[in-house]
Amino acid sequence: MDYTRLGSAGARVSRIALGTMNMGPVIGEEESFAILDAAREHGVNFLDTADVYGGRPWGDEPGQTESLVGRWITDRGVRDDVVLATKAHGTMGPGVNDRGLSSLHIRAAVEASLRRLQTDRIDLFQMHHIDRTVPVDEVLDAFTRLRDQGKVVYLGSSNFAGWNIAQYREIAAATGRSPIVTEQSVYSLANRTVELEVVPAAAAYGMGLLPWSPLAGGELGGVLRKTDTSRSDPSRLGERRAQIERYEAFADERGIDPAVLGIAWLLHQPVVTAPIVGPRRLEHLMSAISAVDVELSEDDLSALDRIWPGPGGQAPEAYAW
Template sequence: MQYTRLGRAGARVSRLALGTMNFGPVIDEEASRAILDRAVEAGIDFIDTADVYGGGRWGDHPGQSEEILGRWMKDRGTRDDLIVATKVFGVMGPRSNDRGLSAVHIRASVDASLRRLGTDRIDLYQMHHIDREVPLDETLSAFATLREQGKITYLGSSNFAGWHLARVQEIAAASGYPAPVTEQSLYNLTERTVELEVVPAAEQYGMGLLPWSPLASGQLGGVLQKTDRSRSSLDALGDRRPAIERYEAFCAELGIRPGVVAIAWLLHQPAVTAPVIGPRTIDQLDSAVEALDVTLDAETLAELDRIWPGPGGTAPEAYAW
């Protein structure tokens, strides 16, 4: 396993983060524990979850992913070996303050997550989305209190625009509040919009980028090669199918599985700390780990750019002079 700094923070983490969004609603607790065991055996020490996983669009049991992770850590006695990340923002109940990034919700949510995880601190506490209705200084003040109390160690953001990252960093610097050390964004070969402004902002402020959906919901994982795919799932590829056909053919020339190439490409991007992988099987986990041993040369990276062109660079040069 390879390790790197958590953005500009002093802590070191594995270059792959194990995402637990599927724990509970998609795979049962036994399978989830098996994946956690295999991940630790492979050297992964960075585990990512969220308070809402298991509820809302993820199922009918919010907090389920944290609970499964918490029980596993207790049984294995491995808490101190891990960097545990979770998130706050989503709807966790029927009351008006059971959501968002108000000080009220943050303070209630961190205690609930700590109980579900069975731990006394969260290593990386992430704002799951920008809250346009709450002043950022209120949000950052609440996080500062949590850090003073020892309930969190580092702060992170997720799904922020580039200007959101700049604003939160500048407010934190001016006020003495803790600033986010990471940004978790949708980023993969098929979705490269973040290269316009999010990636440059993260690099400017020393934030580590944590790409979620590195395989584009499976579309970069060899979807055309899998015989068990239904016609409807293939039809859902739409206009993207010709590029996927080129991509899978190119991966075949390289002799590397498409899913491995997709994660390896992210690991070659300078702002990326750790792609957040969400395996549903041991084989998918092992495939992701293989990417750590893959080196993509300049010619290969150029061909991937031709198959999956990005936005043309960073803003404003991507669309202006």
């Protein structure tokens, strides 16, 4: 396993992050523990979860995934061996303050996550989505207070626009508050919209990008050769089928599994710290881990750009002179 800095922070994390969204509502505790064990054995030290995982649409109990991860960490005695990331923003109860990024909810969310995860600190606490109804000063005040209390080490964002990243970084720098060190966004060969503004903003501030859905919901995972699940039903691909056919043929020519190739491409993007993979089976995890050893040439990267063209660079050059 290779390691890198956690964005603009000093901590070092594995180039693959283990996402836990499926743990609990989709796969049971025994299989989840086996995946967590295998990840640790292969050097994955970066775990990503969220307070809402386990609730709808995954199941019916928000927080159950954090609780499962907490049981594994405690049972294995590995708290100091992992960099633990979670998130807050989504609805966690019926109350009007049981959601969003108000100082009230952030403080309650952190305390609840600490209990479920059975730990005294969260290494990377991420805003799961932008909340435009709450002043940035209030959000940063809440996180800075939690940092000073030792309950949160680093702050990250998720699903932020480029200008939101700049807004949070600049206000934090001007006021001495905790800066965001990572941004977690949807990013893959098949979905490159973030290259317009999010990628340039993260790069400018030295932040790390944590791509979620790195295989575009399975479309980059060899979907045309899979018939075992409805998620891999080729009939749902529509106009993208021709691109996927070219992509899978390219992978075959180079003797690389399509799922491995999709992760490897992300690892070749300079702003990417670690793609977040959410395996449902152990073999999915091992496939992602193997991508760390794949070297893609400039010709390979150019060929993939032709199959999956991005937006044409960053804004505004992508759409103006």
